[in-house]
Amino acid sequence: MIEVHREICAYCGCCVSVCPEGALELVDAYLDIDTNTCINCGLCVRVCPLGALEAKK
Amino acid sequence: MKREYDVLVVGGGPGGAYAAKTFAEKGYSVLLTEKRPAIGVPVRCAEGVGKKLLHEFFKPEDQWIAAEIEKANIIAPDGFKMELEPERAGSEVGYVLHRKIFDRDLVWQAAGAGAEVQVKTRAVSPLMENGAVKGAILEQNGTSHEVRARLTIAADGVESKFSRWCGVDTTVPLREMETCAQYLMTGIDIDPHATEFFVGNDVAPGGYVWIFPKGEKTANVGIGVGGDRCKPGNRPIDYLNRFVKSHFPNGKTIELIAGGVSICQPLPCTVADNLMIVGDAARVSDPLTGGGIYAALYTGKLAGEVGAKGLDQGDTSSQKLMPYDKTWRESYLGKALERNYQIKEVFVKLIDDDLNAIIHSVAKMNMSDFNTLNLIKNIIAANPKVALKLGKAGLKNLIDSF
Structure with a gap:
């Protein structure tokens, strides 16, 4: 499970473009994660410029 | 609707x-x-655009322009500053816009x-x-x-x-996503008509730090880091904070911008x-x-x-x-993208010693015809060790891309 720390996220969309499954979407100014599609690869967690995403077991 | x-x-x-x-x-x-x-x-966005390129589409309105850029400085990992004057800076001579x-x-x-x-x-x-x-x-x-x-x-x-x-x-691909953070800063001592680019693996691995002026004492100060180099504690925001602390300790941040650029x-x-x-x-x-x-x-x-x-x-x-x-x-765009992709592939692999050697050698060059192909040829001639390291395949790609 990927958790979004909304207090850190500055909604830039960096994570959305690296997601191989298209599981992330930047809706207006918040990030939406489709947990059914997400494969927990963690690429979004790695690429975030601010460290707003966290992989939770 | x-x-x-x-x-x-x-x-x-x-x-x-x-x-x-x-x-x-x-x-x-x-x-x-x-x-x-x-x-x-x-x-x-860092809001920079080449003057000539923008003029292809319109005569810019005054209210779009935050600053006019006359020269660019590239700062090597060892602190050496190379100045690119108008006749040498190419399309990097331009504007910093107010994107809003x-x-x-x-x-x-x-x-x-x-x-x-x-x-x-x-x-x-x-x-x-x-x-x-x-x-x-x-x-x-x-x-x-x-x-x-x-x-x-x-x-x-x-x-x-x-x-x-x-x-x-x-x-x-992760490694081709440049992950970025930027502050709009004021109260900083900068040249309002020069952009600055800091390169090096300590400052910005797989990318660079930029200072793009937006008027007197005000600039976009930002960084892009290769996505594969981004790690907890070493994310763009961390690199940016360290850079700002050492270069502009008294500057004031009035905006935080995050972003990503595909490379x-x-x-x-x-x-x-x-x-x-x-x-x-x-x-x-x-x-x-x-x-x-x-x-x-x-x-x-x-x-x-x-x-x-x-x-x-x-x-x-x-x-x-x-x-x-x-x-x-x-078009010019397609060709520039192809060429700059090849250069980028080489650039992201360079260690600081290579970057230092290249930037020092370019600064010494007296080129009447300062185009990118000439630049690359001169870099290779002046840095045989770097050229060797890039390997035949890499160099061939690079030369072929011109």
């Missing part, structure tokens, strides 16, 4: 706005949608030309029929609207999803049946500099011109739209 248009443009950045304007000027009914409540905000105003004015122009604009309106899925795009489902105010269009323009930026939903894979090759194909992809969504930002304003304007305008021909003739199949793809690839 009507139920049917000739053209639906998804995304109100420079690419979408310029496409919408071009179609509207030719008399087509156009709907431009922007998912955010306002155009141009939040900014996700610039983007909004472009949409304003599109509206003035006759395009309809809807903000806080998000395309949530394409309408697909027999594999062809026939418009989109738009969400606005909690209501879904089915909007049909003869031609749809995907101008939805770096986080593009629309073309993906239409079957085009737009995923950017990959452009999409293998930027058209499909009734669909054209422009700007960052097409992955046409510059792999070396990260710049994308010119590419968005160029592809947006070209999409308008080629798309209009298709509409005129009642045929917007991918085959009919293909001249769009072919034309931009063969």
Whole structure:
């Protein structure tokens, strides 16, 4: 499970473009994660410029 | 909002706005949608653009320009500063824009030309029929609207999803996603007419730190780091904070901007049946500099011109739209993207000693004809060790790309 720390996220969309499954979407100014599609690869967690995403077991 | 248009443009950045304007000027009914409540905000850009390149499209309005840039300085990892004067800096001599105003004015122009604009309106899925795009489902105010269009323009930026939903894979490899953070700072001691680029693996691995002035004592101070180099404690924001602490300890931050720039090759194909992809969504930002304003304007305008021909003739199949793809690839833009991709592939592998050697050697060069090919040739001649390291394959690619 990927958790979004909304207090850190500055909604830039960096994570959305690296997601191989298209599981992330930047809706207006918040990030939406489709947990059914997400494969927990963690690429979004790695690429975030601010460290707003966290992989939770 | 009507139920049917000739053209639906998804995304109100420079690419979408310029496409919408071009179609509207030719008399087509156009709907431009922007998912955010306002155009141009939040900014996700260092806001620099080449003067000559911008002038290809218009004479810029005074209110767009935050600063005029006369020279560029490149700072090596060892602190050595190389100055690129106008005759040597090429298209890097340019403007730093106010994107908030610039983007909004472009949409304003599109509206003035006759395009309809809807903000806080998000395309949530394409309408697909027999594999062809026939418009989109738009969400606005909690209501879904089915909007049909003869031609749809995907101008939805770096986080593009629309073309993906239409079957085009737009995923950017991690190592080719430049992850960025920027502060708009004031009260800092800078040259208001010079951009500065700091390179080095301690400062910005796989990228660079930029200082782009926006007037006296004010600048965008930002950093891009290769996605694969980004780690907890060493994310762009961490590098940026360290840089600011050592260079501008008394500066004041008045805005935080995060962002991502793709530094990959452009999409293998930027058209499909009734669909054209422009700007960052097409992955046409510059792999070396990260710049994308010119590419968005160029592809947006070209999409308008080629798309209009298709509409005129009642045929917007991918085959009919293909001249769009072919034309931009063969243009100055396409060639620059290809060349800068090859240079970027070399640049991201250089260690600091190589970077120091290269920058020192370039500063000593007395080139009357300062073009990129000459520059590369001279770098190779002056740095045989670096050249050796790059290997025959890498060098051949580089030379072939000119």
